[in-house]
Amino acid sequence: xxxxxxxxxxxxxxxxxxxxxxxxxxxxxxxxxxxxxxxxxxxxxxxxxxxxxxxxxxxxxxxxxxxxxxxxxxxxxxxxxxxxxxxxxxxxxxxxxxxxxxxxxxxxxxxxxxxxxx
Amino acid sequence: xxxxxxxxxxxxxxxxxxxxxxxxxxxxxxxxxxxxxxxxxxxxxxxxxxxxxxxxxxxxxxxxxxxxxxxxxxxxxxxxxxxxxxxxxxxxxxxxxxxxxxxxxxxxxxxxxxxxx
Numbered sequence: 001x002x003x004x005x006x007x008x009x010x011x012x013x014x015x016x017x018x019x020x021x022x023x024x025x026x027x028x029x030x031x032x033x034x035x036x037x038x039x040x041x042x043x044x045x046x047x048x049x050x051x052x053x054x055x056x057x058x059x060x061x062x063x064x065x066x067x068x069x070x071x072x073x074x075x076x077x078x079x080x081x082x083x084x085x086x087x088x089x090x091x092x093x094x095x096x097x098x099x100x101x102x103x104x105x106x107x108x109x110x111x112x113x114x115x116x117x118x
Numbered sequence: 119x120x121x122x123x124x125x126x127x128x129x130x131x132x133x134x135x136x137x138x139x140x141x142x143x144x145x146x147x148x149x150x151x152x153x154x155x156x157x158x159x160x161x162x163x164x165x166x167x168x169x170x171x172x173x174x175x176x177x178x179x180x181x182x183x184x185x186x187x188x189x190x191x192x193x194x195x196x197x198x199x200x201x202x203x204x205x206x207x208x209x210x211x212x213x214x215x216x217x218x219x220x221x222x223x224x225x226x227x228x229x230x231x232x233x234x235x
Contacts, residue, residue, distance in 0.1 A: 004160075009158070035223075037226075042228075043228065044226050044229075046226070047224075050223070091161065105163065105176075106224060108161040108162075109160050110158050111158075111160055
């Protein structure tokens, strides 16, 4: 069974600085999708960035980028020029590229709470 | 923009009460999900529905049931609430393009924080 691990329960970063959130996963599959979701305090969870395992190029979305190391099964999120609005719980998630059952199960990590210091 | 709404942001119930959590999405998505979010455990899937009146158990279905009478609405039911069901409940929806294609991104509601006393 696949698992997702986020070893940093809490992190903090100074405003305008760069921070990297770690995520590792375990799978025997070769094709899959990886996601970072952001859940601001008292607000809806939203997708930040997604990576397709068959693509070697790391995904980027504005100030957010990932470092995808397939062999190491590592998927870290880098936030550049951190802003106060980046303060949130961040979840790393995994989904198989093939539907083996009738639903596309997404496996979430335990989350990392990011604080941004003014 | 996809909109997923949940009937309550905060709910306080007594042990043994029957509790209904409602979720509505406005994007005609086929798939709808109920998750439970607890500190240190991330999100765990309770139930999933891929069509009207269709449902499947997730990882932690015990103590819960669901209902999907209309495509846009997915209800989570706690038949007899217990204190260990105190948690944040998140609803999500996603589109299904058909066949073996990977489904689209899941879109989440704001969550319902349920406290069972």
